[in-house]
Amino acid sequence: MNAPIDENASPSLRTGGSLPADDAVWTVLQAEAEQARNGEAALAALFDSILGAASFESALIETLIARIGHNSLASHTLRAQFRAAADADPTIGAAGRADLKAVVERDPASGRLLEPFLFFKGYAAIQTHRFAHWMWENGKPDFARYLQSRSSEVFQTDIHPGAVIGRGFFLDHATGFVAGETVVIEENVSVLHGVTLGGTGNQRTDRHPTVRTGVLIGAGAIILGDIEIGAFSKIASGSFVTQSVPPRCTAVGVPARIIEGAGSTNPAQSMDQHLALGTYESFTYVI
CATH class of the missing domain: 1.10.3130.10 (serine acetyltransferase, domain 1)
Structure with missing residues (x-):
């Protein structure tokens, strides 16, 4: 930093x-x-x-x-x-x-x-x-x-022109980033390369993720559907997420599991991708 x-x-x-x-x-x-x-x-x-x-x-x-x-x-x-x-x-x-x-x-x-x-x-x-x-x-x-x-x-990168992206967006390395038409990214979000914010069907209504403020999304993560990634949460590299993630939590794995806590008060700012391994006993599956 x-x-x-x-x-x-x-x-x-x-x-x-x-x-x-x-x-x-x-x-x-x-x-x-x-x-x-x-x-x-x-x-x-x-x-x-x-x-x-x-x-x-x-x-x-x-x-x-x-x-x-x-x-x-x-x-x-x-x-x-x-x-x-x-x-x-x-x-x-x-x-x-x-x-x-x-x-x-x-x-x-x-x-x-x-x-x-x-x-x-x-x-x-x-x-x-x-x-x-x-x-x-x-x-x-x-x-x-x-x-x-x-x-x-x-x-x-492949970003649909309809996608809404807030201020203070950091796209690190960029290669392979995909964002669909109804994606919404709030302010002060950080995303690494190879991330997909995609849809799960061919409906013309909202079908892509909403990413709230302060979120950090690690390299290679796939987030699909009309779901919400809560504020100041963290998506671990390589994770596959198809259900909403609560604020200030970490999603990790395939399929993604939810770990309470994001490891820092503002993951997008700190760019800290470490996982709090001691909390794994309390994770729940997101399917």
Whole structure:
């Protein structure tokens, strides 16, 4: 876990303190890009996409275009669509800032905002989804599906544009993450690679999981159906869950068993995947 970050201490964000407020993320990100540009001239054009942008949203749009752009759609068309979404819905940029901070808070492999912003495909996949979701909700379903398709090709994730994902979402490694159309993920959730949030039938009503705030879902977990994963609970890696999990509990195994207690007050924040083995005597099966 990284030390807390001080927005005033250093552009590198490695010196400790508190995380920057949302309105300071852009300032810190630009400072990091400037420092990185001075140290790695060969990547100057990459860092200039941040330094030459007028806002966080503009830099995010240019970064996404560089990653998911394709000759099937002109860059200026994609830029115009993204810009319209960001201007119409300020929560897209706000969520992008919160997601960026979440990575640095929870991932020891990231010591700067710059790293996930430019290089981490989990962050890019979620930001692409946020634009796709806006398209889905605002009469542009084909454009939304285009973004879903490109994101799936480039980032190896498959997130239906109808899925609702709250702020402060951390998708670690990202490869193989699948989320269906009626998935709802509340704020401040952490998910590792290979996770499926899927349905169990072909009905067109709610058929996918709802994941409450503070949940940690380990790698390879499969969670199916219109069920609820309670707040601040934990799903162990490789588990198969088809029934709701109470708040502040752990689900582990195939089929999943429920263990009272999640091992920490906020699993999504701590990223602690240890199991409290002493509680196994009291588990119940979920079938």
